[in-house]
Amino acid sequence: MNKDKRIEILTRLRDENPNPETELEYTSPFELLVAVTLSAQATDVSVNKATRKLFPVANTPEAIVALGVDGLKEYIKTIGLFNSKANNVVKLSQILVEQHNSEVPENREALEALPGVGRKTANVVLNCAFGWPTIAVDTHIFRVSNRTNFAKGKDVVEVEKKLDKVVPKEFKVDVHHWLILHGRYVCTARKPKCGSCLIEDLCEFKEKTDC
Incomplete structure (x- = not known):
C-alpha cells in the first residue's frame, strides 16, 4: 500500500471520529x-x-x-x-x-x-x-492492518513497528483507537462489513463482501 492511500484512509477515519477514546471506563x-x-x-x-x-x-x-x-x-x-x-x-x-x-x-x-x-x-x-503516540496492537489492529494491507506483519510486534514507521506523526496518537474500533465494528473477524465500510475503495483486501 502506498503512502497516499494510507493518508487518505487515516483522514477518513479521523473525519468520522475526530476524538476517539478507549471504550474502557476510567477516571485516573x-x-x-x-x-x-x-x-x-x-x-x-x-x-x-x-x-x-x-x-x-x-x-x-x-x-x-x-x-x-x-x-x-x-x-x-x-x-x-x-x-x-x-x-x-x-x-x-x-x-x-x-x-x-x-x-x-x-x-x-x-x-x-x-x-x-x-x-x-x-x-x-x-x-x-x-498522550504518548504509542500504538497498542491487539487482535483487531493485527487483523485490520494485515487484511487491508495497511501494515502487514507476521506478529503483533512486527505490525506495531510497521505502523510506527508508516503512520504520519499527526495521526499517531489516535491511530490505534481508529483501527481497534474499525476492526471491532466494521472489519470484523468472521465476515467484514465491506459494503458499509468508508475505506472499502482504498482497502486492498481481495475477498470483499457485499454486507
Missing part, C-alpha cells in the same frame, strides 16, 4: 491500568461491568492492597482468568505503593516491570493516560 491512570490489565482475553464490556462495582470501593493502589486478592476476586470473578488477574493487580498495586509513591509511572520500562503488564498494556496506558 490507575483505573486505566487496572482496566487494561483485566481486559486481557476479555471484552471491554465485561471489564466495564466489573469495574463499575469495583472502582467506587477501591480505585487506588492502597485500596486494592487493602481489599486483597480474595476481596478483589469477588468483583472480577465474571472476567476470564480472574484468579491470575487478581493476583497481578494486587501485586502491581503493592509495587506502586512501595516504589512509585502510589502513582502510575509514565515510563515504559517501569510499567512493563509490573506484574501482568506487557508491551500492549504499557502502550495503552502511555497513550490514553499520558
Whole structure:
C-alpha cells in the first residue's frame, strides 16, 4: 500500500471520529491500568461491568492492597482468568505503593516491570493516560492492518513497528483507537462489513463482501 492511500484512509477515519477514546471506563491512570490489565482475553464490556462495582470501593493502589486478592476476586470473578488477574493487580498495586509513591509511572520500562503488564498494556496506558503516540496492537489492529494491507506483519510486534514507521506523526496518537474500533465494528473477524465500510475503495483486501 502506498503512502497516499494510507493518508487518505487515516483522514477518513479521523473525519468520522475526530476524538476517539478507549471504550474502557476510567477516571485516573490507575483505573486505566487496572482496566487494561483485566481486559486481557476479555471484552471491554465485561471489564466495564466489573469495574463499575469495583472502582467506587477501591480505585487506588492502597485500596486494592487493602481489599486483597480474595476481596478483589469477588468483583472480577465474571472476567476470564480472574484468579491470575487478581493476583497481578494486587501485586502491581503493592509495587506502586512501595516504589512509585502510589502513582502510575509514565515510563515504559517501569510499567512493563509490573506484574501482568506487557508491551500492549504499557502502550495503552502511555497513550490514553499520558498522550504518548504509542500504538497498542491487539487482535483487531493485527487483523485490520494485515487484511487491508495497511501494515502487514507476521506478529503483533512486527505490525506495531510497521505502523510506527508508516503512520504520519499527526495521526499517531489516535491511530490505534481508529483501527481497534474499525476492526471491532466494521472489519470484523468472521465476515467484514465491506459494503458499509468508508475505506472499502482504498482497502486492498481481495475477498470483499457485499454486507
